Amino acid sequence: MKNILVTGVGGPTPRSFVRAVKLSEKSSQREYRFIGVDCNPLAYGLYDRDLFDASYTVPRADNSEYWKVINSIIEKEQIDGAVILPEVEVLEWAKNKSMLEKEIETHLPDYDLAMAIVNKHRLHDYLDGTGLVPKYIRIQPDQYSYDKITGEVGDVFWIRSTEGSSGLGSLKIDSESSLAQWISINRNVKEFIASEFLPGRNMACKMLYFNGELKRTACAERVNYIMAKVAPSGITGNTSFGRLINEPKLVELSEKALDTISEYLGKELNGIFTVDFKEDLDGSPKITEINIRHVAFTSSIAAGGANIPFDTLEEMFFAESSSMKRIDYQYKEPMIFLRDVDSYPLVMKETDLLE
Incomplete structure (x- = not known):
């Protein structure tokens, strides 16, 4: 039996991970016990006993008390390993895993590499010239030229936030007014990336x-x-x-x-x-x-x-x-x-x- 800490269980991805493991457990001799944590006490996964044997609320990953609470759970539940899934926590663990008071198994990316990948504009810059990415340009909400954007990526383009998931700030743009309105609506987005519109699969x-x-x-x-x-x-x-x-x-x-x-x-x-x-x-x-x-x-x-x-x-x-x-x-x-x-x-x- 291995005790596995799973973070961010309010989201569908951590629950999907555990569900997949339990699917194979039925035909395997391995046994895993999952302990779920989330910063939101209303998180669905905290109360899903089909997936998690125990659950805890924790501070946000950027809170100064985060590691103290994580370490206390690891000690109490005799955690053997951790599955870290929300991006913000992947980055926190990749950067500060040394904050763990007990050595446990993890599977994390290098912090610098992860930071290079999560920002979509930086990712495109790293892959520019390889033929792997579409035409693109970075957009600062407070200063941009619509003509320059269309000159770089075409008259119809896709816009989205350079960071975040779930289609944050995403929209198909085909006019200067629709771009201005979309930027105005998404005031919390600090930076956008515009790329050529890709119509396929x-x-x-x-x-x-x-x-x-x-x-x-x-x-x-x-x-x-x-x-x-x-x-x-x-x-x-x-x-x-x-x-x-x-x-x-x-x-x-x-x-x-x-x-x-x-x-x-x-x-x-x-x-x-x-x-x-x-x-x-x-x-x-x-x-x-x-x-x-x-x-x-x-x-x-x-x-x-x-x-x-x-x-x-x-x-x-x-x-x-x-x-x-x-x-x-x-x-x-x-x-x-x-x-x-x-x-x-x-x-x-x-x-x-x-x-």
């Missing part, structure tokens, strides 16, 4: 690294989003309908991108990275962002056979890194996944959809 490639070596990959396509109607962009960050896809090209491009950044910074790749792609007019995939964590449909691809969360814990606790052979997960037949609020995901053949 929206895909993701999951890349699991241990000590500089790529160990697992899996790909999926996002088609529709949960509560899409409430977001002007139609994107909420939570996929409601997606496909499990075999796309070796995405793996190749993802590996090239991460290797490029790793080599430039002189930092070893470690952790889980989710590389997001959108196809251009010619069907060529371009990287739009790279997450330094799992994403919410993790348990959906696990149900399809690519159980990267379970693989991660197995590697953390029971394997030597050199003995874990690389697997590029492939699906034997076309599969889709359906997700909804407060419901477990469904994985099925696309041909089984009702007409």
Whole structure:
């Protein structure tokens, strides 16, 4: 039995991670006990006893009391390892893991590399000239030239915040007035990035690294989003309908991108990275962002056979890194996944959809 601390359990991604592990536990001799924490006492996951055996509220990661409370939970629950999933906490742990009073297993990216990736403008700068990213330009809300933007990325473009997820500040822009109005509405966004509008498929490639070596990959396509109607962009960050896809090209491009950044910074790749792609007019995939964590449909691809969360814990606790052979997960037949609020995901053949 291994006691695993899981942070940010109010969000869907940590719960998706645990759900995926429990899916494999049924056919494995491994046993994991999960302890959930979140800064919000109303967080759903704190009270989900199907997933978490114990739960605690903790201060925000930027609070001076954060590590004191985390250390007390680690001691009380005899924690063996931690799964850190919200980006803000991934960064905090990557930077200040030395604050731990007890040595436990973690799987974290290098802090400098993570910081380079989470900012979308910096990410595009690192990959500029590689053909991996679309045309782009940074926008300062208080000073920008619309003509310069359209001259760089085209008359129709995509705008979003340079930091954050769930489509923060995202919208398709086709006029100067719509850009001005959108910036005015999103007053809390300090910086935007505008990029050429990519009309094709929206895909993701999951890349699991241990000590500089790529160990697992899996790909999926996002088609529709949960509560899409409430977001002007139609994107909420939570996929409601997606496909499990075999796309070796995405793996190749993802590996090239991460290797490029790793080599430039002189930092070893470690952790889980989710590389997001959108196809251009010619069907060529371009990287739009790279997450330094799992994403919410993790348990959906696990149900399809690519159980990267379970693989991660197995590697953390029971394997030597050199003995874990690389697997590029492939699906034997076309599969889709359906997700909804407060419901477990469904994985099925696309041909089984009702007409």
